[in-house]
Amino acid sequence: MPLSERVDRVAPSATLAVDAQAKAMKAAGIDVIGFGAGEPNFPTPKPIVDAALLATQDPANYRYTPTAGLPELRAAIANKVLRDSGFEVAPEQVVVTNGGKQAVYETFQLLLNDGDEVIIPTPYWTSYPEAVKLAGGVPVTVFAGADRNFEPDMDAIEAARSERTKAIIITSPNNPTGAVWSEETITKLGKWAVEHNIWVISDEIYEHLTYDGVKTTYVGAVVPEVRDQLIVLNGVAKTYAMPGWRVGWMVAPAPVAAAATKLQSHMTSNVNNIAQRAALEAVAGPLDEVARMRTSFDERREVIVRMLNEIDGVNCPRPCGAFYAFAEVTGLLNRAIGKNGAVCATSADLAALLLEEAHVAAVPGEAFGAPGYLRFSYALDPDALVEGMKRFQEWAK
Secondary structure, eight states: OOOOHHHHTOOOOHHHHHHHHHHHHHHTTOOOEEOOSOOOOSOOOHHHHHHHHHHTTOGGGGSOOOTTOOHHHHHHHHHHIIIIISSOOOGGGEEEESHHHHHHHHHHHHHOOTTOEEEEEESOOTHHHHHHHHTTOEEEEEEOOGGGTTOOOHHHHHHHOOTTEEEEEEESSOTTTOOOOOHHHHHHHHHHHHHTTOEEEEEOTTTTOBOTTOOOOOHHHHOGGGGGGEEEEEESTTTTTOGGGOOEEEEOOHHHHHHHHHHHHHHTOSOOHHHHHHHHHHHHSOSHHHHHHHHHHHHHHHHHHHHHHTSTTOBOOOOOBTTEEEEEOGGGTTSEETTTTEEOSSHHHHHHHIIIIIOEEOEEGGGGTOTTEEEEEOOSOHHHHHHHHHHHHHHHO
């Protein structure tokens, strides 16, 4: 029996597919170094784990709780927005979700009717266009390459606008490129959205992972008038090394938050209470552990960018945020490479051959709307990072 056409139109997550393949090879006894998943290799900080352990002893956490999230956590997230983003929101504007992905999925289900368009600056996170399609919408990609440091051009954004444009996505710091968009660009995007009555979806999950003195610009702070049409997406996975805890959230105008609660009540009810208690400790606590993790990521960033740029045919711009290096590899295509002198026509072919022959897992740019690139996460053990880069260097010779 056939499945729905909507599901058939959606591609699987390429980043998770690469990670799964690497883990399967490891299970088979192959020494694979995985640069695929954006998953911090640090343990979740002990105070957060201790809060979860304590929560397991409270019978209140064994029962259903409010669909939109524990009131204490919603209030803490509202306080966090004021602390970090610089503007005030009410707890009623916060909806806690099962990871950031659920917040992304719900956002498009709430905003889009069939045929509505969403402008997605490209390279993009691999799940954005698929979530748009699942809501019946049409992804409209606008590419900005390494020559612009992956920062969108407003003229190109305007050229992509149509009468069906319903929303635009801001992802800064960016996955997959590591770029941090300038205050000027984000201000222009916010004012452009207000002028044309377009929703802004701001994914801020990498907000605290910036380097070289660069800071995250929050569109809700620099363009106050956009707040009535702004949905902020975030979560604990990246900042607090909590990817497996599955706690994210959206911050939205009150009517949107109420609609999201209604939708979520039929999907998942409330998020796991133990995980919410852990998230409360993370969000309400200090950022000291985050600063230590950021320092370590910064050191790895220096190493991976240098080693990638040492490879003839590879150009890796210096990322200022997140924990990804997005390397242009067109110089490795259409030439003999690897153990047997194979010729790769695409970056997808190159990534597959790199995994097969050198046992190094990277995600091809095709997954992000950017053929000709490979994404390397540097959120892995530093020694493994160096070994993986050495393998790539030797293999590319």
